[in-house]
Amino acid sequence: MPRSVNHVASRARRKKILKLTRGYFGCRKNVWTVAKNTWEKGLTYAYRDRKDNKGNFRSLWIQRINAAAREDGLSYSKLMGLIHKSGIEINRKVLADLALNNPAAFKAIVAKVKNA
DSSP states (O other): OOOOOOHHHHHHHHHHHHHHTTTOSGGGTTOHHHHHHHHHHHHHHHHHHHHHHHHHHHHHHHHHHHHHHHHTTOOHHHHHHHHHHHTOOOOHHHHHHHHHHOHHHHHHHHHHHHHO
């Protein structure tokens, strides 16, 4: 008796991945083994870069806070030290947003921290 192969399912599996690799260069889009390897490696890059993205945003927030703090005569590290010492619970994301979009509120925080 000949071997039975579920060709419908295996072909559907391949087509699904080949559809995901559409737009890649050369045989990365239409040769099954190359496309599968490229797609899998792309998933690992995506996972890694989602983690890197968090660090990139934190770095951006720190630069924005530092630039705004230096206008008020403080460095970033001194400002953050004073904020923690005064007990103000505010994260870098919100602080950077205030520095960029609402400088008056940022200056009020800096003034309160300086007096404390």
